[in-house]
Every structure is written in structure tokens, then in C-alpha cells.
Amino acid sequence: MPQTLMKDVHDAAEACALGDEYVTALGKIINSHVRNEAAGAAVFDEPSIALAPTPREKWLACRMAMEEYGHHLKFNKLANELGLEDAQSRPPLSVFDYQVESWTGYVMTKAIVDLAEIVLMEDLCQCSYVPLRRLCRSLMPEERFHVGFGTTTAKQLAADPATREDMRSSAHRLITMTLPFFGRSDSRNNELFRRWGIKRLTNDEARTEFVRRTRVLLCDELGLDYPEVEPRWPGTTN
Amino acid sequence: MARYYELNAPPEGFAVDLGPGGDRVAALLHGLVTYLPPGDAPHRAERGPSAGRVPAEMSGLPVRRVDDLPAAVLDRVDPLWQALLENRRSQARARLRDADREDRLELAEHVAMLVATPRLRPADPADADALAMSGAVLWLVGTLVATALADDRDDRLADLIAGGWWPVGPVDGAFLLAPLDLPRRPRHELLGRSSHA
Numbered sequence: 059m060p061q062t063l064m065k066d067v068h069d070a071a072e073a074c075a076l077g078d079e080y081v082t083a084l085g086k087i088i089n090s091h092v093r094n095e096a097a098g099a100a101v102f103d104e105p106s107i108a109l110a111p112t113p114r115e116k117w118l119a120c121r122m123a124m125e126e127y128g129h130h131l132k133f134n135k136l137a138n139e140l141g142l143e144d145a146q147s148r149p150p151l152s153v154f155d156y157q158v159e160s161w162t163g164y165v166m167t168k169a170i171v172d173l174a175e176i177v178l179m180e181d182l183c184q185c186s187y188v189p190l191r192r193l194c195r196s197l198m199p200e201e202r203f204h205v206g207f208g209t210t211t212a213k214q215l216a217a218d219p220a221t222r223e224d225m226r227s228s229a230h231r232l233i234t235m236t237l238p239f240f241g242r243s244d245s246r247n248n249e250l251f252r253r254w255g256i257k258r259l260t261n262d263e264a265r266t267e268f269v270r271r272t273r274v275l276l277c278d279e280l281g282l283d284y285p286e287v288e289p290r291w292p293g294t295t296n
Numbered sequence: 297m298a299r300y301y302e303l304n305a306p307p308e309g310f311a312v313d314l315g316p317g318g319d320r321v322a323a324l325l326h327g328l329v330t331y332l333p334p335g336d337a338p339h340r341a342e343r344g345p346s347a348g349r350v351p352a353e354m355s356g357l358p359v360r361r362v363d364d365l366p367a368a369v370l371d372r373v374d375p376l377w378q379a380l381l382e383n384r385r386s387q388a389r390a391r392l393r394d395a396d397r398e399d400r401l402e403l404a405e406h407v408a409m410l411v412a413t414p415r416l417r418p419a420d421p422a423d424a425d426a427l428a429m430s431g432a433v434l435w436l437v438g439t440l441v442a443t444a445l446a447d448d449r450d451d452r453l454a455d456l457i458a459g460g461w462w463p464v465g466p467v468d469g470a471f472l473l474a475p476l477d478l479p480r481r482p483r484h485e486l487l488g489r490s491s492h493a
Binding site for chain 1 (some may be wrong): 301302339367370372373377378382409410412413414421422423424428429430431432435439457458465
């Protein structure tokens with residue numbers, strides 16, 4: 059791979075001065091977040107407000123739904139500054155096909171899908187495009203709270219035999235569905251992202267980190283087994 | 297629909313753009329702007345809620361003002377009252393849809409979210425109790441935005457928010473009211489205080 063871009067890119071004008079390849083690569087990352095933060099809020103968070111078993115949990119779900127929608131808008135603002143196409147015309151990632159049917163299912167989306175988001179965002183916290191780096195750093199406390207909420211609540215649910223099997227099957231399905239989130243193993247896009255200093259990790263490295271952290275969650279913290287998964291993803295994502 | 301990414305206050309002409317009930321939505325959001333500091337500003341209790349706007353009773357229960365809400369109290373809010381409000385919200389949304397005003401609802405909710413969410417961000421982003429309180433106000437604002445647009449009539453819950461109060465709901469035989477800025481207050485300021493005023 060040719061040398062990685064080492065300098066900071068401070069704004070949209072500097073990004074455009076680097077050429078179409080940089081803006082296109084950046085646009086793919088930003089638009090993916092525009093689309094998928096909105097999908098997460100609409101598909102997972104909003105419908106789950108009605109599933110919460112207690113008032114406090116209902117209101118926490120409401121706060122998290124608003125935060126996810128807020129993340130969508132903040133990425134959308136970056137997209138707008140770069141003059142990117144409207145991301146809403148694209149389909150979201152396939153993990154959002156997961157149907158949240160129970161409070162347990164929702165809790166596991168926060169513990170697992172938001173953890174995948176954290177793995178991606180941690181990488182973007184070093185991004186060469188300063189506005190994206192700053193945005194990701196500013197969103198990390200909220201994302202960490204979402205995962206912390208999912209993990210803490212999952213531990214409580216794991217102690218209850220009535221919810222344990224639902225939790226296990228939700229976790230297995232979500233982990234399997236989230237693996238493509240990180241992109242193909244032999245991704246040309248990822249090569250570009252790394253060349254331009256937008257990302258540091260390969261897709262497989264990010265996926266491996268996600269597997270490591272979810273394995274700790276399931277096996278060490280919740281006392282569950284881990285689904286059989288491949289660390290590589292040869293297919294395509296939508 | 298106008299596209300906004302950040303707003304400190306409802307945009308100019310917002311009430312008119314919304315049509316019937318727009319003034320009420322704007323008044324509700326101006327209450328948030330008046331009694332909650334901007335999201336990026338440190339919290340300072342510059343203006344307390346308006347005592348003149350507190351009714352003696354709500355939902356047939358005596359009103360009790362509180363300065364803090366421990367997590368255990370949050371969980372004792374009457375779920376029937378919550379369900380009633382959720383029902384009001386879904387009926388209001390259905391009426392707006394039937395009246396081809398879904399885009400107005402979308403605009404009102406979008407602006408409400410932009411104005412309210414950062415102003416209700418807790419001092420500590422990991423404080424789950426404060427985040428739950430913040431979510432409770434957001435949940436109520438979302439409901440009242442829909443009912444204001446659909447019904448365009450006086451609403452005591454909306455009046456309370458416009459006056460700087462958070463109507464928490466019925467708990468243990470009383471209807472609790474808390475200052476609207478409670479989710480923003482640093483928790484150490486609340487320690488050592490009596491939980492009830």
C-alpha cells in the first residue's frame with residue numbers, strides 16, 4: 059500500500075484541495091454514519107421505548123433514541139459541508155434488519171451493535187480529517203454510555219432464568235449480523251481509507267477487535283457461549 | 297422541510313410554519329430555552345421556575361414540588377399515567393397523519409429535539425439517573441408537541457414546562473413537580489439536600 063497521509067486536514071476546503079479520491083473516501087465513511095445512525099434510532103431505539111419494563115428504563119431509552127438521532131444530524135452536517143450526496147437514499151446496513159421484539163433484544167442491540175460502533179469510532183478518533191476526528195471524540199461519551207447501559211442491564215437479565223435464553227439467542231443473532239458491519243476482508247475502500255489516514259485498522263482487524271470484546275461480554279461477564287463466527291468476511295455489505 | 301442541524305432556539309417563523317397549534321409548540325420550546333442553559337454552557341441556576349404557574353392539583357392529586365428525584369422515585373411514577381400520555385401521543389399523531397400534516401409534525405419534532413436534547417444534557421455523561429430524568433422531559437416534550445399540533449388547546453402539562461417545571465407524574469398519591477433544569481444540575485450540588493421541598 060502506498061504511503062499513508064500523515065497530515066491533518068482541517069476543513070472541507072482543505073479536503074477538496076486533496077482531490078476527489080480523498081473526498082469520496084471520506085464521504086463513504088461519513089454517509090455511512092449519516093444513514094446508519096438514523097436507522098439505529100428509527101429501527102432499534104424508538105420502537106423500544108414502548109417495550110421498557112420500568113419508567114426509568116423507558117426514559118433512558120428515550121434519551122438514547124434522541125442521542126442517536128442527534129449523532130445522525132451531526133454526521134449529516136459534516137456531509138453537507140463536504141457537499142456529499144443525500145445518504146438517505148441508500149439502504150442501511152443489514153444489521154438493521156434485526157427485529158427488536160423484546161426489551162431483552164433491545165438491551166442486546168445496545169451492548170453489541172453500539173459496541174461495533176465504538177470500535178469503528180475509536181479508529182476514526184485518529185482520522186486525518188479533523189472535523190470528523192473531533193466529532194467522533196465528542197460522541198464517544200454517549201456511545202460508551204449506551205454500551206454501558208446495555209452491558210449492565212444484560213448482566214441483570216442474565217441472572218434471570220426467564221430472560222436468559224432470549225438474551226442468548228438475541229446475542230448470537232446480533233453478533234452474526236453485525237460482522238459484515240466492518241466490511242469485506244479484501245476491501246479496496248478500506249485500503250483507500252488507510253492510505254488517506256482516515257482509518258488505521260483493516261476491516262478484519264476491526265472485526266477481530268469486535269469479536270474479542272463481545273467474547274469477553276458473553277463468555278466472561280454473562281456466562282454464555284459464543285456463536286461460531288469467521289473473523290473474515292468475504293461477502294459484500296449493502 | 298427546512299433542514300436544521302443545530303438550533304439554540306426555535307427558528308424565526310417556526311410557529312407560523314407549523315400552522316394550527318404552532319404557537320403552543322413554540323411557547324413550549326421557549327420555556328425550555330428560558331429555563332435551561334444552552335448545551336455547551338456550564339449549568340447555572342439563573343432563573344428558577346415560575347411559582348405563579350403551579351396548580352394545587354394535577355390529575356386529581358395534590359401537587360408536591362421536589363428538588364431531587366432518586367432513581368427509586370423515578371420507578372414509582374404511575375405506569376397508567378404514562379400509558380395514558382403515550383395513547384394521547386399516538387392518537388394525536390394519527391390525527392395529524394389523517395389531516396396530511398405529518399410533515400408539520402416532523403418539523404416540530406425535529407426542532408424540539410434540536411432545541412431540547414443539548415439543553416438537557418447532564419453535567420456527567422455517565423450519570424444514568426440524570427440521563428433518565430433528561431429522557432423523561434424529552435419524552436414528555438415529544439408527546440406535548442404532537443398533542444399541541446393536533447388539538448390546539450390549553451394543556452396544563454405544557455403550561456408547566458413553559459413555566460420552568462417538569463411535571464414528573466403521579467407518585468405515591470401526589471403529583472410531583474421538579475425544576476425543569478434538574479437533569480442538568482451537577483449531582484454534587486444535590487447531595488445533602490432534602491429530597492422534598
